[in-house]
Amino acid sequence: MEETHYHAKRMRPLGKRRVAALAAVLVLLLGIAAAGVRYFDFVSRTVYEESTAHLAEVLHQSNNMLNEVVEKNLTYLHLWETTMRHISDEDEIRQLIEAVQQETGFSDFYFLSADGNYMTAAGETGYLGIQDDLEDRITQGGDIVMTAVLPGKPEMLVFACPENQGTYRGFAYDAVAVSYYNDDIVKVLDISAFDGTASRYVLHPDGRIIINCAAQMEEDVYNLLAAMQERSPLTSEDIQTLSDDFSQGRSGSRLVTLDGTRYYMTYQSAHILDWTIVGLVPAAVVNAGMNALQSSTIVMVSMIVLGISALALALVHRKSSVKLRRKDMEILYRDELFMKLSMNVDDVFLMLDAQTNRADYVSPNAEKLLGITAEQIQEDVHVLGKLHPQESAEQTMNYLTGLAVNEQREWDFEYIHQKTSEHRWFHVIAMGSNVEGRTKYILVMSDRTADKKINQALSEAVRAAETANRAKSTFLSNMSHDIRTPMNAIIGFTTLAVSNMDDKERVQDYLSKILASGNHLLSLINDILDMSRIESGKIHLEETETNLSDVLHDLKTIVSGQIHAKQLELYMDAMDVTDEDVYCDKTRLNQVLLNLLSNAIKFTPAGGTVSVRLRQLPGTRKDREQYEIRVKDNGIGMSPEFAKKIFDPFERERSSTVSRIQGTGLGMAITKNIVDMMGGTIEIRTEPGKGTEFIIRVALRVQPEHHRAERIAELEGLKALVVDDDFNTCDSVTKMLVRVGMRSEWTLSGKEAVLRARQSMELGDAFHAYIIDWRLPDMNGIEVTRQIRSLGDGTPIIILTAYDWTDIEVEAKAAGVTAFCSKPMFMSDLRETLLAALGQSQTETDDSVLPGGSPDFRGKHILLAEDNELNREIAVEILSKYGFVVDTAENGVEAVEKIKESKPGDYDLVLMDVQMPLMDGGEATRQIRALPDPALVKIPILAMTANAFEEDRKSALECGMNGFLSKPINIEELIAALSSLLAG
Numbered sequence: 007m008e009e010t011h012y013h014a015k016r017m018r019p020l021g022k023r024r025v026a027a028l029a030a031v032l033v034l035l036l037g038i039a040a041a042g043v044r045y046f047d048f049v050s051r052t053v054y055e056e057s058t059a060h061l062a063e064v065l066h067q068s069n070n071m072l073n074e075v076v077e078k079n080l081t082y083l084h085l086w087e088t089t090m091r092h093i094s095d096e097d098e099i100r101q102l103i104e105a106v107q108q109e110t111g112f113s114d115f116y117f118l119s120a121d122g123n124y125m126t127a128a129g130e131t132g133y134l135g136i137q138d139d140l141e142d143r144i145t146q147g148g149d150i151v152m153t154a155v156l157p158g159k160p161e162m163l164v165f166a167c168p169e170n171q172g173t174y175r176g177f178a179y180d181a182v183a184v185s186y187y188n189d190d191i192v193k194v195l196d197i198s199a200f201d202g203t204a205s206r207y208v209l210h211p212d213g214r215i216i217i218n219c220a221a222q223m224e225e226d227v228y229n230l231l232a233a234m235q236e237r238s239p240l241t242s243e244d245i246q247t248l249s250d251d252f253s254q255g256r257s258g259s260r261l262v263t264l265d266g267t268r269y270y271m272t273y274q275s276a277h278i279l280d281w282t283i284v285g286l287v288p289a290a291v292v293n294a295g296m297n298a299l300q301s302s303t304i305v306m307v308s309m310i311v312l313g314i315s316a317l318a319l320a321l322v323h324r325k326s327s328v329k330l331r332r333k334d335m336e337i338l339y340r341d342e343l344f345m346k347l348s349m350n351v352d353d354v355f356l357m358l359d360a361q362t363n364r365a366d367y368v369s370p371n372a373e374k375l376l377g378i379t380a381e382q383i384q385e386d387v388h389v390l391g392k393l394h395p396q397e398s399a400e401q402t403m404n405y406l407t408g409l410a411v412n413e414q415r416e417w418d419f420e421y422i423h424q425k426t427s428e429h430r431w432f433h434v435i436a437m438g439s440n441v442e443g444r445t446k447y448i449l450v451m452s453d454r455t456a457d458k459k460i461n462q463a464l465s466e467a468v469r470a471a472e473t474a475n476r477a478k479s480t481f482l483s484n485m486s487h488d489i490r491t492p493m494n495a496i497i498g499f500t501t502l503a504v505s506n507m508d509d510k511e512r513v514q515d516y517l518s519k520i521l522a523s524g525n526h527l528l529s530l531i532n533d534i535l536d537m538s539r540i541e542s543g544k545i546h547l548e549e550t551e552t553n554l555s556d557v558l559h560d561l562k563t564i565v566s567g568q569i570h571a572k573q574l575e576l577y578m579d580a581m582d583v584t585d586e587d588v589y590c591d592k593t594r595l596n597q598v599l600l601n602l603l604s605n606a607i608k609f610t611p612a613g614g615t616v617s618v619r620l621r622q623l624p625g626t627r628k629d630r631e632q633y634e635i636r637v638k639d640n641g642i643g644m645s646p647e648f649a650k651k652i653f654d655p656f657e658r659e660r661s662s663t664v665s666r667i668q669g670t671g672l673g674m675a676i677t678k679n680i681v682d683m684m685g686g687t688i689e690i691r692t693e694p695g696k697g698t699e700f701i702i703r704v705a706l707r708v709q710p711e712h713h714r715a716e717r718i719a720e721l722e723g724l725k726a727l728v729v730d731d732d733f734n735t736c737d738s739v740t741k742m743l744v745r746v747g748m749r750s751e752w753t754l755s756g757k758e759a760v761l762r763a764r765q766s767m768e769l770g771d772a773f774h775a776y777i778i779d780w781r782l783p784d785m786n787g788i789e790v791t792r793q794i795r796s797l798g799d800g801t802p803i804i805i806l807t808a809y810d811w812t813d814i815e816v817e818a819k820a821a822g823v824t825a826f827c828s829k830p831m832f833m834s835d836l837r838e839t840l841l842a843a844l845g846q847s848q849t850e851t852d853d854s855v856l857p858g859g860s861p862d863f864r865g866k867h868i869l870l871a872e873d874n875e876l877n878r879e880i881a882v883e884i885l886s887k888y889g890f891v892v893d894t895a896e897n898g899v900e901a902v903e904k905i906k907e908s909k910p911g912d913y914d915l916v917l918m919d920v921q922m923p924l925m926d927g928g929e930a931t932r933q934i935r936a937l938p939d940p941a942l943v944k945i946p947i948l949a950m951t952a953n954a955f956e957e958d959r960k961s962a963l964e965c966g967m968n969g970f971l972s973k974p975i976n977i978e979e980l981i982a983a984l985s986s987l988l989a990g
Contacts, residue, residue, distance in 0.1 A: 058259040061204065061272040065285040068206050069276055072217075075191065076165065076278055079184060080149045082110060083167040087182050096175055103127040113187050117179035118166060120144045125177040132156065134164070134183075144168045144180050151278055153216050154185065162187045163217070192219045205286045208276055211253040216281060230284065238264050248273075252282040261289065352453035356383070358406070360438075360445035375453050377424030393421040395429070406447050411438045418454070431458040495523035528974060547591040547683055551709060554586045554633075555832035558620060561599050562828070566810060568607045569616070577617035578808050580830040581738045584622060584745075585631050588706040594680045601673045602637040602700050609698070610641030619734070620830065623703075630705040640697035649692050653678035717747040721840060724774035725766070728752040729759040729790065730806065731783050735829070739777060739806075742836050748775075756785040760793045773801050775840060777827075780807035780814070788814065788821045795822035802843035806831060861985050864889035866914045871901035871930065872950075873922040877973070881917065881950075884977060898925030902933045910941030915987060918967065920951035920958070927951070928965040935966040946987040950975070 086106060093099050103115045104127065116124040116134065120141040125131045135155045143150050150166035166183035173179070208217035213231025220227070227233050231252075235245050240262060251258050255275035262271050268289035276283045354376065355369040368380035382389055405417050415436045423430055435450045503516040562578055569576045580586075599618070606616045616639045623632040644652070652674050681688045686704030726748050728739045736752035743750035753759050759778065766772050776794065778787040787805045794803065805811065805818060808829040815826070827839040868890050872878045882892045893913070895901035901918065902925070916934070920927040927949060937943050949962040952973040959970040969983050 058270055058272050061270055061285045061287050062257070062259065062274065064204060065206065065272055065274055065283055068219075068285075069274065069283050072191075072208065072283070073277055075186075076151055079110075079112070079165040079186075080151075080167065082106070083149075083165060083182060083184060087167050087169055090182075091169075091172075099174070100127045110184075111186075111190065112184040113162060113190070114185050116164075116166075116183045116185070117172075117174045117177055118181045118183045119178060120180045124183075125174060125179070129175055131177070150181070150183075160187050160189065163191055188217055191217050203288050203291050207284045207286075209252060209282045209284055211249065211280050211282065213249065213252070234262065234264065238262055253280070255280070255282070262286075354432075354449075354451040354453075356447075356449040356451070358447040358449065360406075360409075360447055366446065375423075375430070375451075376421060377426065393424065395420060395422060405434070406436060409436060409438045409447060411440045411445060413438045428455075430455040493523075493527065496520050496527070499523070524974075547594060547680075549589040549707070550592055552588055552590050552592040552595070553834075554580075554583065554588060554620065555830075555834055557592065557595060557599070558618065558830055559828055561596065561603065561618070562808065564600065565603055565607060568604070572607060572610070573612045574607060574610055575615040576808050577615065577619075577732070578830045579617075579619055579732065579735050579738060580832055581619065581621045581734055582623075582741070583620060583633075583832060585708040586832045586834060587709040588631070588633075589709060590684070590706050594684070598677050598680050598702065599635065599637070601677045602702075605673065606637055606639035606641065606698070610639045614697075615640050618830075625705060627705065629710075630707050632703060632705050635702045635704075636699060637702075638697065638699040643692045643694045643696050643698050645694055646692075649690055652690065653688075717745070718837065718841070719747075720844070721774075722747040723749065725749040725751070725771065726775040726777065727759060727762060727773045728777045729756060729782065729787070730754070730777075730779040731781075732779075735779070735806075735831075739831055739836070742831070742833050745833070746837060746840070756782040756787070756790040759790055760797075763794045763799055764797055767797060767799060772799065775843065776801060776803040777806055778803060780805050780809065780811070788818050788823065791818070791823050792821040804839055804843055861981060862889060863984070863988070865891070866988060867891045867893065867912060869893050869895060869901060869904060869913045869916045871895040871898065871916065871922065871927065872919045873897055874919075877919075881975065884975065884980070888981065897922045898927060898930030901930050905934050905942055905945065906937065908942070910939065913945060915984065916945060916947045917950050918947050920949055920953055920962065927967075928961065931962075931966045948983060948987060950980075 086102070089102065090099050093102065107115060115127050117126075118124050118134065122134050122140055123131065124134050140150075140152075144166075145168075147168050150164070150168070152164050152166075153161055154164045155161055162185040164183050164185045166181045168181045169179070171178060171180055206217075206219040207215050207230055209215055209230055213229045215227060215230055218227065231245055231249060234240055234248075235242075250256075251273065257272075257274040259270065259272040262269050264286075269286045270289055271284065271286050273282055273284040275281075351371070352375060353369075354372045355367070356365055356372075357367040358365055365380075365384045368383045370380060372383060373379045376390075376393065378389060378393070405415060409415060416434065418431065418433050421430050421432060422428070431454050433452045433454045435452075437448045439446045439448050499516040499520045503513045503520070506512050506516070558578060558580070562576070565576070603616065603618060610616055617636075619636045619638075621634045621636075623634055625631040654675060678688055681702055681704065684704050686702060689701040689703075690698065691701070692698040724747075726743050728736050728743070728750060729752070730736050730739070731754050733754065736754065740750040740752050751762070753762060756778075759776070763773060763776070776791075778790050780787040782790065787807075791803050791805070794801075802824040803822060804825045804827055805823050806827050806829060811818065811826045818826070825839055825843045827835055863885075866889065868885060870878060870881055870885070870892050872881060872894065873896050878894055878896075882894065885892050893904065895904055901916065905913065905916070918927040918931060922930075925933075931947050934945065934947065935943055946969075947967045948969040948971065949959075949967045950971045950973065951958065951962075962970045968987055971979060971983055
C-alpha cells in the first residue's frame with residue numbers, strides 16, 4: 007500500500023502540467039469572451055436607450071394630441087354653454103347641438119345634474135355611470151374630464167363644464183357635457199410607428215385602462231398592472247414601483263416580458279387629472295438590426311480567439327514544464343510538512359466528495375481526537391454522525407447541503423470520543439472546492455473542548471455571582487426598608503415621649519406604639535434567623551402533646567385585635583374532627599398558621615372576610631390521621647406569575663397595591679419549609695382582586711390515650727337545635743351532637759328557629775338545648791334568644807360566636823343566654839359547654855397545674871454577667887421588681903472572680919451573657935464548673951444571649967449551663983426559667 011501511494015504521488019505532476027497549460031489558455035479565452043460580452047452589452051444598452059427614447063418621443067406626441075383633444079372640447083363646451091345661455095327656445099338649442107355634433111363628431115351631448123342623471127338634446131334621460139365625486143367636482147366649478155359607461159354601449163370619455171343651474175325641457179341641470187367613444191379617441195391618438203407594432207394606453211394610477219390603443223395585447227384588458235402581474239415575471243416589488251410611478255406622475259422606461267415576448271416599455275404623465283400614458287414596443291422589432299451585427303461580430307471574434315488560443319497554448323506548454331518540475335519538489339515538501347503538523351495539532355482535516363460523501367482524505371490525528379481511525383471514516387460515510395450523543399439532534403443534520411464552491415460555513419457540535427467516552431466539542435469550518443471537475447468539501451475540525459469547559463466554568467461562576475449579588479441586593483433592599491420602618495417609629499415615638507413626660511396618657515400611648523414597633527422589628531429578625539436555620543438544616547421539629555382546639559382558639563385570640571382594627575369578618579370552623587389531641591411541634595404549627603392568617607389579614611381591605619377551616623380526612627397510616635387546614639380571604643389576591651414563586655425567599659410582589667405593606671418576603675418560605683419538614687403539602691389558589699386560599703394537608707400522630715367515650719349518659723336521647731347561617735357549621739355541630747347521644751336538628755334562619763321552638767313545645771317534644779350563632783342574617787342570636795324566652799321556654803341557650811363576647815355579655819344574659827362557646831367548636835368544647843349549661847359539668851383534675859399568682863423571689867441573690875450597660879440596667883430593673891438582689895459583672899473574667907471570692911449561698915443563680923469581652927460566657931462557665939469548691943461548682947447558670955440558634959443552645963448546655971434564654975428578654979419566659987431552676 008505504501009508503494010502504491012508513492013507512485014501515485016510521483017504521477018501527479020504530469021497531470022498538473024496539463025492542467026496548468028489548459029488553465030492558461032482558459033484564462034485567455036475567458037478574457038476574450040469577457041471583452042466580447044462587454045461589447046455586446048454596450049451595443050444592447052445603446053440600442054435600448056435609443057429605442058426607449060424613440061418610444062418616449064412617440065408617447066409625447068400622443069400625449070400632446072390627447073391634451074389637444076381635451077383642451078379643444080373643453081373650449082368648445084365653454085363656447086356652446088355661453089351661446090345656449092342666450093337662447094331661450096329649446097328647439098333652437100337642440101338644433102344648435104345637432105349642428106355642432108356633425109361638425110366636431112362627439113357621440114352625444116348631455117345636460118347633466120350633480121347626481122349623475124342626464125338628459126340629451128333629444129330629450130332622452132338616464133344615468134351616466136361616472137365617478138362618485140361628481141357632485142363635489144361640479145360644486146368646485148372646475149372643468150371635468152372622466153370616463154363613463156352607458157348600458158349596452160362601449161366606454162366613452164366625457165368632458166363636462168359646470169354651469170349655474172339651468173333647465174332644459176323641465177330637467178334641472180348643473181353642467182353640460184359631451185362624450186366620445188374610446189374608439190374615436192384611439193383614432194385621434196393613433197400614430198404609425200415601429201411598423202404599427204407599438205401599443206399605447208391611458209391609465210388610472212391603479213393600472214385601470216382608460217384608453218386602449220393596443221397593437222399586441224388583447225383589447226379587452228381591464229387593468230394593465232394586473233395583466234402584467236399575471237402574465238409577466240415581474241415581482242410584486244416591480245409592480246408596486248410602477249404603481250408608485252403612475253401615482254406620482256413620474257416618467258420612466260424598462261424592459262418587460264409579457265406572455266413570453268419581450269417589450270420596451272415607456273411611460274409618462276398625461277397631464278390630465280392623475281392619468282398616465284404608457285407605450286409598449288416588441289423588443290424584436292427594435293433589435294432587428296442588432297441581430298445581424300451580433301452574428302458578424304461572433305464569427306470575427308471566434309476566428310481571433312482560435313488563433314490566439316493556439317499561440318498561447320504553445321507558449322504556455324513551453325514555459326510551464328520548468329515551473330512544474332519545481333512545483334513537484336515543493337508539493338513533496340508540503341505533503342511531508344502537513345503530515346508532521348497534523349500529528350501535533352488539535353485539528354482534524356478531511357476532504358469529502360460532494361456526491362458520495364465519502365472521505366478522500368483524513369488526517370492521521372483523527373484517531374487521537376475522535377477515537378476512530380482514518381480508515382473507519384473512509385469506509386463508512388455515516389460514522390461521524392454516530393459519534394454524536396444519542397439525545398443530540400445533530401445526528402441527522404447535514405450542514406454541507408447546498409454548500410457551493412468557494413463558499414464557507416462554520417458551526418459547532420458535540421462528539422463522544424469512542425475510546426475514552428469523553429464528551430468533546432469541535433468547531434468546524436467547511437469550504438466548497440472544485441477538484442478536477444468534481445465538487446469537494448474541505449473540513450477543518452478544531453477541538454475546542456478545553457475552551458468549552460473553561461467557558462462553562464466561567465459562565466457558571468458568573469451566574470452564581472450574579473445570583474448571589476441579586477439575592478444580596480434584594481435582601482439588603484428589603485431589610486433596609488423593613489428594619490428602618492419600625493426603627494423610625496421607635497426613635498420617633500421615643501423622642502415624642504421624652505418631650506411630653508408630663509402628659510401620662512400621651513406617653514403611655516407612645517410607649518405602646520414603641521412596644522408594637524419593637525415586636526414587629528423582633529418578628530423581622532426572627533424570620534431572618536428562622537430562614538437561616540432552615541437553609542443550614544439546623545432546625546428540628548419537636549413533637550409534643552397538642553390539642554388542635556387550643557391551637558385554633560389561641561390563634562383566634564392572637565389575631566382578634568388585628569381583625570377588629572381592620573374591620574374584617576373572621577370565620578373559623580372545624581369539620582369532622584374526631585381526634586383533636588395529636589402529637590406535633592405546636593410552636594411551628596402555630597407559626598405556619600399565624601403566618602398565613604397574618605398575610606390574609608394584611609392583604610384584605612376593610613370590610614373583607616378571612617376564614618380558617620380545619621377538617622379531618624381519612625388517614626393513610628394506622629397511627630396517623632390526615633388533617634386539612636384552609637386559610638382563605640377575599641382580599642387583593644396575587645398574579646399567577648408571583649404565585650409560582652411566593653415560596654421563594656425574599657420574594658414580594660411589586661405592585662401599587664402591596665408596595666406599602668411591610669415584610670421580609672421570608673414568611674411564606676419559612677411556612678413552606680416547615681410544612682415540608684412536617685411531611686405535609688401546601689397549595690395556593692389565588693386570583694387578582696378575588697382573594698387567596700392556602701390549603702395545608704399534613705398527617706399527624708394521634709394521642710390514643712385521649713380517646714374518651716364520646717356518648718354522655720346524662721344527654722342520651724335529649725333533643726337539640728343548631729341555628730347557624732353556615733351550612734358546614736350546622737352539619738359539623740349536628741354530627742357531634744349525635745355522637746354524644748343527642749337528637750339534633752338544624753336551621754339556617756333565626757325566624758325558623760323561633761317557629762320550630764314554638765312547634766316543638768306545642769307537639770310535646772320540646773328542645774333541651776339551643777346552640778345559636780350570634781350573627782345571623784335575619785336577626786342576631788340575642789334577638790332569637792329573646793323571642794324563644796318569650797314563649798316561656800327555659801331551655802339552656804348557648805351562643806356560638808367567633809368573636810369576643812365581652813361587650814355583649816350583659817345584654818345576652820339579660821335576654822336569657824345561658825352560656826357562650828367560641829368557634830370553631832370541637833367535641834371537647836361541645837361536651838364541656840353542654841354539661842355546664844345543663845348543670846352537669848364534669849370535673850377533671852390536672853396534677854400539672856400549680857397554684858397561680860406571682861412568684862416571690864425576695865431574698866434571692868443573682869449574679870448578672872452582662873457587658874452592655876443598657877441591657878444590664880433593664881435586667882436589674884426587671885429582677886428587682888420580683889424581689890431579687892442583683893450583683894453585676896461586666897465580663898466573664900469579673901464573673902469568675904466574683905464566684906471564686908464568694909461563699910456557698912452568697913449567690914443563688916448566675917445569669918450569664920455568652921458574648922463578652924476578655925472572656926465569653928462559655929469559657930466563664932467552664933472555669934466556674936472547674937472550681938475546687940463543690941458547692942460553687944453546682945451553682946445554677948442560666949444563659950441569656952442574643953445568639954438564638956439551636957446550636958447556640960446546645961453549646962451553652964455542653965459547657966455546663968443549666969438553661970438557655972434568648973434576647974430580647976421575655977419577662978414571662980425569664981420568670982418561668984428562674985422559678986424552675988431555683989425550685990430545683
